[in-house]
Amino acid sequence: DVVMTQSPLSLPVTLGQPASISCRSSQSLVHSDGNTHLSWFQQRPGQSPRRLIYKVSNRDSGVPDRFSGSGSGADFTLKISRVEADDVGVYYCMQGTHWPRTFGQGTKVEFK
């Protein structure tokens, strides 16, 4: 199985400051269809997960442009350019290239 490793697992942030989460996979996520199926999800307390980013860097409709995704192969990053109050929660990466699909452990973003 593809292991997804996120770091850090806990991320204390400051309002208005940038933040970054790393996600590394144990093998390349380039699919035979040419796409790299790496997604990022936000889960606010008590809510269902919400997708922010798909195929590495494509932002979902309604997602603020302060969120961005980058990377290739097996090394990916989610960046928040300026953290806002409703960004607290747990962030997960997920690979959709190989079976079984796998998630990272989650990164808890909370204010200092």
Place this chain on the structure above:
Amino acid sequence: EVQLVDSGGGLVQPGGSLRLSCAASGFTFSGFGMTWVRQAPGRGLEWVASIDRDGSEKNYVDSVKGRFTISRDNAKNSLYLQMNSLRAEDTALYYCARGTNSLGDWGQGTLVTVSS
């Protein structure tokens, strides 16, 4: 607006069975693969099973193979998860989600508790 409504959860004894349902609306259901994801209390997300658009291809996490069956009824815009031989470690909030390579929309989840 895409809506996914999960139902069917509850308290069940070890070894028992449950059938989860997910009612979909707001999109062409038959045009999308679908997925079940679960989240044990206080834990992270775990992919459980996916099914392709016409139900011909199904994939499962090893821990549920032979016990869980994913299915769909495109005429009813519904996704199902039949869970048999339930174990304490299956206790979780179960979400249905749209997609298989990526999960663009999620239901609200339905809680399954396996306990005697």
